[in-house]
Amino acid sequence: MNPVNETLAMNAVPTPLAFPPANEPAAPEPSARKAHVTIRGLTKRFGDQSLYENFDLDLPRGRVVTFFGPNGCGKSTLINMICGLIPMDAGEVLFDGKTREETTIGYVFQNYRDALFPWKKAADNIQYPLRLRGVPKADARRRVEELVAEFEVKFDLNRYPWELSGGQQQLVSIMRALAPRPEVVFLDEPFSALDYEATLSIRERLQATFMRSGVTTVIVSHDLEEAVYLADEVFLLTKRPTRVAEVVDVGLARPRGVQTLSQPDFVRTRAHCLEVFQREVRR
Amino acid sequence: MKRFEATLARLVVLVGPLLIIGLWWVAAAAKWVSPKLLPDPWSTLQTLWTSVMEGAIWADFRGTAVRTLYAFAIAAVAGIPAGIVLGANRTIYRSVEFAIDFFRSTPATAMFPLFLLVFGIGEFSQVAVAAFAAWLVILFNVAYGVMNARQTRILAARVMGATTGQVFRHVMFFESLPQTFVGLRVGVSMALVVIIVAEMFIGSSNGMGRRIIDAQQVFDLAQMYASILVTGVLGYGLNVFFLALERHFVRWSGK
Numbered sequence: 001m002n003p004v005n006e007t008l009a010m011n012a013v014p015t016p017l018a019f020p021p022a023n024e025p026a027a028p029e030p031s032a033r034k035a036h037v038t039i040r041g042l043t044k045r046f047g048d049q050s051l052y053e054n055f056d057l058d059l060p061r062g063r064v065v066t067f068f069g070p071n072g073c074g075k076s077t078l079i080n081m082i083c084g085l086i087p088m089d090a091g092e093v094l095f096d097g098k099t100r101e102e103t104t105i106g107y108v109f110q111n112y113r114d115a116l117f118p119w120k121k122a123a124d125n126i127q128y129p130l131r132l133r134g135v136p137k138a139d140a141r142r143r144v145e146e147l148v149a150e151f152e153v154k155f156d157l158n159r160y161p162w163e164l165s166g167g168q169q170q171l172v173s174i175m176r177a178l179a180p181r182p183e184v185v186f187l188d189e190p191f192s193a194l195d196y197e198a199t200l201s202i203r204e205r206l207q208a209t210f211m212r213s214g215v216t217t218v219i220v221s222h223d224l225e226e227a228v229y230l231a232d233e234v235f236l237l238t239k240r241p242t243r244v245a246e247v248v249d250v251g252l253a254r255p256r257g258v259q260t261l262s263q264p265d266f267v268r269t270r271a272h273c274l275e276v277f278q279r280e281v282r283r
Numbered sequence: 284m285k286r287f288e289a290t291l292a293r294l295v296v297l298v299g300p301l302l303i304i305g306l307w308w309v310a311a312a313a314k315w316v317s318p319k320l321l322p323d324p325w326s327t328l329q330t331l332w333t334s335v336m337e338g339a340i341w342a343d344f345r346g347t348a349v350r351t352l353y354a355f356a357i358a359a360v361a362g363i364p365a366g367i368v369l370g371a372n373r374t375i376y377r378s379v380e381f382a383i384d385f386f387r388s389t390p391a392t393a394m395f396p397l398f399l400l401v402f403g404i405g406e407f408s409q410v411a412v413a414a415f416a417a418w419l420v421i422l423f424n425v426a427y428g429v430m431n432a433r434q435t436r437i438l439a440a441r442v443m444g445a446t447t448g449q450v451f452r453h454v455m456f457f458e459s460l461p462q463t464f465v466g467l468r469v470g471v472s473m474a475l476v477v478i479i480v481a482e483m484f485i486g487s488s489n490g491m492g493r494r495i496i497d498a499q500q501v502f503d504l505a506q507m508y509a510s511i512l513v514t515g516v517l518g519y520g521l522n523v524f525f526l527a528l529e530r531h532f533v534r535w536s537g538k
């Protein structure tokens with residue numbers, strides 16, 4: 001199977017998911033290929049520099065999508081706009097046809113230290129989005145128990161975030177994002193502030209959760225190997241004004257593990273992504 | 284042995300005060316300074332002891348403490364809400380920033396005559412000036428704390444669905460607490476300074492400032508030093524108290 005979708009490489013404004021890969025006549029799992037998040041006509045400028053011009057994007061349902069692109073191409077800005085955290089100059093984002101306000105999403109920040117509430121214990125941090133929704137205390141607590149089991153948490157959640165290690169804090173952040181059972185989860189470079197051991201361990205647990213729940217997941221990564229390893233589809237972004245250079249389908253079976261990293265398919269896909277990336281950066 | 288070392292380490296804090304007293308004692312005994320200007324520490328402490336035991340100093344101590352806390356209370360009650368409003372609204376902040384900076388840079392004591400005109404000669408004028416000075420400090424610090432609330436935490440709350448009001452109560456309030464406590468601590472010290480000076484120079488029947496200047500007028504220097512020491516104890520005590528409050532309520536500060 002060719003993991004690569006060449007047809008899109010040269011499209012000025014690609015609408016990647018509308019095209020099945022050239023040598024795969026039948027789209028795999030049609031339901032999984034249906035768009036969950038649709039972005040139309042997105043425009044964003046900072047001063048006189050244009051970041052996005054009339055940008056269209058479809059994010060597939062129930063898949064893990066990673067964004068990879070040059071520094072400052074606007075990956076964070078893009079997911080922040082999708083999440084309604086910063087305004088767009090023009091354009092529309094719909095989740096299953098619904099607006100952002102009608103949709104429950106989860107967001108994991110790169111900087112867990114600044115994202116958790118240090119005046120709340122870890123467990124209360126996780127319960128916070130539930131309490132905001134008016135979920136009774138007992139139910140919220142039960143949901144935390146579920147997440148503890150799911151993520152095999154071994155440390156004490158009755159401690160304050162600043163009493164935990166970086167990896168533990170980021171795990172708490174992820175549990176907080178997943179607590180209200182969001183339709184889509186966004187993670188902006190969730191591992192870049194963590195050491196390697198913590199990264200590996202959280203990646204595995206994230207993958208397990210994804211396989212269990214099939215929640216639509218969007219991860220920004222600055223590490224190409226990681227972007228390919230985690231993804232069902234890698235979205236390669238260009239320099240500003242930002243476009244999708246190519247959507248690369250990663251057909252590797254899950255669960256993936258260390259052995260995945262040396263599989264020929266993986267190596268080939270990564271090499272292809274790197275090629276596209278370099279071409280785009282030089283352009 | 285360990286225990287001994289630990290005790291020793293704790294006693295290190297006494298080195299400074301003992302050095303000062305030692306130097307004082309030597310200076311007085313060797314008559315480096317005229318005994319009229321510098322009584323020896325022993326007679327000063329004796330004076331202090333009698334004043335405290337006979338209770339003469341208590342009325343003054345209480346007067347100063349009450350006035351300081353009164354001024355501080357007014358400043359806090361008026362300063363915290365105003366600071367929150369200022370910090371939350373850039374436009375309002377920018378429109379009054381210059382005025383605040385200006386008055387913050389103006390010594391509060393320069394305002395005595397104005398306050399005397401407005402509030403008349405008396406205790407309330409003293410409290411009013413002190414309250415004004417402390418209010419500026421508290422206002423500024425609270426506003427600063429609100430403005431510098433960590434953006435990521437605010438975004439995190441919003442993305443989880445918090446309304447503007449909830450962001451305010453659940454995030455901004457806590458985010459501004461550490462700086463608010465700094466403001467309260469500096470504010471109460473400021474109030475004490477102004478009250479002491481006011482007691483000295485704008486008529487007052489009691490108070491530590493009054494006591495210090497009275498002792499100076501009659502050249503009772505042992506009494507003057509004793510009163511200065513007591514005033515220092517009051518200031519230090521307030522500081523320690525507010526630090527303890529701060530440690531208790533914002534243990535997560537800077538985390």
Ligand SMILES: Nc1ncnc2c1ncn2[C@@H]1O[C@H](COP(=O)(O)OP(=O)(O)OP(=O)(O)O)[C@@H](O)[C@H]1O
Binds near residue numbers: 047071073078
């Ligand atoms: N508030 C802002 N005002 C002006 N320019 C901004 C603002 N926010 C972002 N930018 C610019 O927009 C571009 C995209 O920023 P963004 O943080 O989204 O990039 P990124 O792809 O996430 O980068 P990185 O790889 O460093 O995380 C950058 O060039 C940045 O300088």
Ligand SMILES: [Mg+2]
Binds near residue numbers: 075076077
């Ligand atoms: Mg970024």
